[in-house]
Amino acid sequence: MPASPAEEHPVAFDDPHYRAAVVDLLGAIGYxxxxxxxxxxxxAALAPTLEDKLALAAMAAAQVGHLVRLRDRLTELGADPFEAMESFRVxxxxxHRHTAPSDWHEGLVKAYVGDGLAADFYREVAAFLDAGTRELIVESLEDAGHSAFVVDRxxxxxxxxxxxxxxxxxxxxxxxxxALTQAQRVAAERDALSALLAGGVDRPGLDLAALGRMFTRITERHAARMQELGLDS
Amino acid sequence: MPASPAEEHPVAFDDPHYRAAVVDLLGAIGYxxxxxxxxxxxxAALAPTLEDKLALAAMAAAQVGHLVRLRDRLTELGADPFEAMESFRVxxxxxHRHTAPSDWHEGLVKAYVGDGLAADFYREVAAFLDAGTRELIVESLEDAGHSAFVVDRxxxxxxxxxxxxxxxxxxxxxxxxxALTQAQRVAAERDALSALLAGGVDRPGLDLAALGRMFTRITERHAARMQELGLDS
Incomplete structure (x- = not known):
């Protein structure tokens, strides 16, 4: 049941394109x-010890906690949360199919580097959103200190x-x-999301130069993560 | 680092056999x-819809929350929590190997009936323990209403x-x-646990008649769960 827009939503949600973009974004993060x-x-199933297994299981469980909040927010926005997520399944x-880890170490690096990349991208996009949505996204991307485990191992x-x-x-x-290949594909397919980045009448967007700087920031943070792991990027 | 026994533990823990039995029991529940x-x-990977997948993932995540508390308690008791759990791995x-579900429905029934059986057994044993341990066990076995999902489906x-x-x-x-086959095997192999059920000088235990009544209660509850699912037991 959609909540009353006047009560729950800031002005930005009066724009159906904005709402569609937020539903898309939360759906993407959710899936x-x-x-x-x-x-x-x-x-976790591949973990060499029970202690490692519990560390990975705790990382998995943290995703579920975030997911429940995203689902509830999508429902509040009057969207079908599972339909919103389905759009990003492919x-x-x-x-994931193209980056299936062949062993425990590849899995660990992927958990850290892959999730880090996705989180950086979503945080960049969140900067264009209303405060409530931005906060939900930033919370959803918190890793609760689990990365320290990966770096250490x-x-x-x-x-x-x-x-x-x-x-x-x-x-x-x-x-x-x-990650870049799939991000480009999403940008090409999801008009509402791309329009969000491009801005609107009353909302600032990214010109090509700003998009370039955003890409540079994401690349630099990727390099920093690789260095944290002791790896060349 | 073991906590000071006088501060953290009731008198029962002065008996090393009692402590060993509690470590065994928490290790078994943990594994x-x-x-x-x-x-x-x-x-969750087999779930037919995203909604079902999230319901199963939430049940999995709840296990991790319980597990973290058991690990911390085992550490407080001066035990290596992962060693305590390892004893019950086989x-x-x-x-699980002998009851691998062949499809989504068998998995659901196993989650409900199998976890219910284990929980009933551990609750029966918890009745013989100090209040702190009993409370931890009962909390660890809570299903947070997830069973309703299984029954419904x-x-x-x-x-x-x-x-x-x-x-x-x-x-x-x-x-x-x-479940009975493996429980008998554990009873035969873990002396401390069996001794706990048999009682001690200053602790009541189970005679053969009481053990029989316990078994009857567990069987009755199993039948009630099967009926809840709409199945003959």
Whole structure:
């Protein structure tokens, strides 16, 4: 049941294009979290120790907590939350199919680098949104300190086996390439989202130069994450 | 680091056999929850809709929350929590290997009937323990209303396809049989746990008649759950 727009929504939601873009964005983040849950649960199954297994399971469980809040917000906006998420099933599933980790370490790097990339992108987009939506998105992307576990494990294992570092550096580049491919596909297919980035009559948007700077920021943060893991980007 | 026994533990923990039995019990419940997390996550992967997937993922996430509390309590008791859980890996993994669901419905029934059986057994044992441990166990076994989802789905699907009911009734009997097999194995292998049930100098235990009544109660509750699902037990 949609909530009363006047009570629940800031003025921006009076614009149906804005509302459609927010539903799209929350749907994309939501399906991304469904998918992250499934991947982290698979990684947990591969964990070498029970302690590692619990760490991965806790990362998976955190996704579910975020997902429940996104679902409730989509419902408040009068959208079918599962339909909103379904729209992003194909590109996100394709991303995961094309970057299926072949072992425990690739899974760890993907959890850290892949989720980091997605989170940076969504945070950049959130800067264009009303405060309530922005806050929900930023909360949904919190990792509750679980990344420290990944950094710790990967660095320790590279110290034991330096060849692992070379292999995982290549893996990180592949993750970045595949993420860009799927992001371009989403941009081409989802008009409401692209229009949001381009701005509206009463909302600032991104010109080509600003889009370039956003891309540079995302790339730099990716490089910083790779360095954090002890990997060349 | 073990907490000071005088501060944290009731008198019962001065008995090393009692402490060993509690560590065993919390380890068994903990590994059971690791394993339930993995199984529910696999079931989520099989879910026919995103809504069902989220319901199963939420059940899996709830296990992780319980698990974190059990781990912390085992650490407080001066035990290595993962070692305590490892002791139960073989019987619990065997239970799951021998009752691998072949489809979505078998997975749902197993989540409800199997977890219900385990919870009934642990609650019976908890009655013999100090209040703090008992409370932790009872909280760890809460299902946060997720069972309603299973009951609802299974009943609706049997109404659409009555033959499904016959097949799932047989499945429920198989789950009960396999649970008994593995419980007997644990009782034979874990002396501290068995001794707990038999009682001590200053603690009441179960004689054979009381053990029989406990078994009857567990069987009756199993039958009630099967009936709740619309299945013969």
């Amino acid at each position: 991304g979290e469904v998918s992250a849950f499934e991947r982290l649960a698979e990684d 590109p996100i599933d394709d991303f 990967v660095r320790a294992d590279i110290a034991r086996d330096p060849r692992l570092g070379g292999r995982l550096a290549l893996w990180g580049r592949r993750l970045m390439g595949e | 059971g929850e690791v394993s339930a997390f993995e199984r529910l996550a696999e079931d 019987p619990i993994d065997d239970f 299974v009943r609706a699907d049997i109404a659409r396809d009555p033959r499904l009911g016959g097949r799932l009734a047989l499945w429920g009997r198989r789950l009960m049989g396999e």
